[in-house]
Ligand SMILES: NC(=O)C1=CN([C@@H]2O[C@H](COP(=O)(O)OP(=O)(O)OC[C@H]3O[C@@H](n4cnc5c(N)ncnc54)[C@H](OP(=O)(O)O)[C@@H]3O)[C@@H](O)[C@H]2O)C=CC1
């Protein structure tokens with residue numbers, strides 16, 4: 001079976017190496033120094049899923065249709081990645097491993113002949129240097145088809161192919177899974193703003209309050225949108241409802257639990273990793289999605305709005321924000 005991975009960064013590189021280890025015939029697309037390193041030395045996976053040097057084929061863009069294509073680029077890069085590989089993607093099974101809302105749906109609209117699935121990765125992966133990726137917290141990937149009625153068989157095929165390499169679970173509630181993951185991804189902004197790991201951010205009481213407040217805003221927006229949260233990582237409909245209504249101090253237990261689950265290896269999150277590499281972040285598709293969805297139902301989301309603005313400030317200045325300034329900005333009256 002041939003599997004192509006478009007965007008062999010932290011997540012894509014990890015999946016490519018794990019699939020190679022499981023005996024799949026893997027080809028990846030990559031760019032620049034990363035492509036040269038993979039061509040020369042292979043793709044080295046280390047960390048929580050063990051060590052493996054994968055001698056995978058590497059291309060600028062796919063030249064053949066694979067049995068399964070995995071798209072694992074940041075949300076803002078997905079349209080271009082699909083366009084560059086469109087002829088190889090047409091009519092095959094496509095898995096879009098991406099945070100935020102609506103990513104798999106956009107790919108499905110561009111590839112109507114393909115069975116398109118969304119993948120929510122509940123592990124933490126880091127891009128260490130060209131050709132090297134690591135798992136800092138192991139966890140499953142939740143797979144769900146965009147069109148659950150049409151693509152049930154594709155869901156079974158992809159779950160079986162990927163499940164041979166990494167832990168997977170399946171759902172037919174892709175939108176609910178994207179939303180629950182979006183609540184989890186409220187951990188991303190503060191590391192990108194401060195330069196600290198998720199675990200360190202959560203240890204600082206004022207930052208923990210900000211994170212809790214942004215998560216609560218996101219839960220309130222999701223409920224107003226009529227979202228049915230898909231259970232994951234101990235989060236589900238009941239807990240998130242209680243979380244959104246409990247006194248702030250009690251609600252802070254949730255980000256503390258989430259940070260504990262990440263273990264002791266510092267997790268920068270994928271957004272801080274982009275900042276460290278001087279690349280644009282995905283923040284408009286994370287906290288920015290909460291703001292957009294809030295607007296659609298007339299709900300203000302000042303905490304998420306200001307977190308987006310602070311991440312953009314760091315992107316443009318290249319300087320992290322001192323932790324004490326963050327709550328002043330975020331909770332400031334308009
Ligand atoms: N890292 C993590 O722990 C997790 C990440 N996610 C999500 O997974 C998705 C991927 O994130 P992550 O792996 O961290 O991101 P990375 O930035 O590490 O990897 C993305 C890779 O895609 C490459 N890329 C972008 N456009 C193209 C293209 N047109 N052709 C070929 N390669 C391309 C990038 O290359 P270049 O550097 O040249 O731009 C980069 O190597 C995101 O939506 C993220 O939110 C989900 C769960 C956990």
Ligand SMILES: CC(C)(CO)C(=O)C(=O)O
Pocket residue numbers: 099121122123124125184185187188267268269270271
């Ligand atoms: C779950 C988490 C926070 C893992 O790092 C993630 O999805 C990300 O970094 O984007």
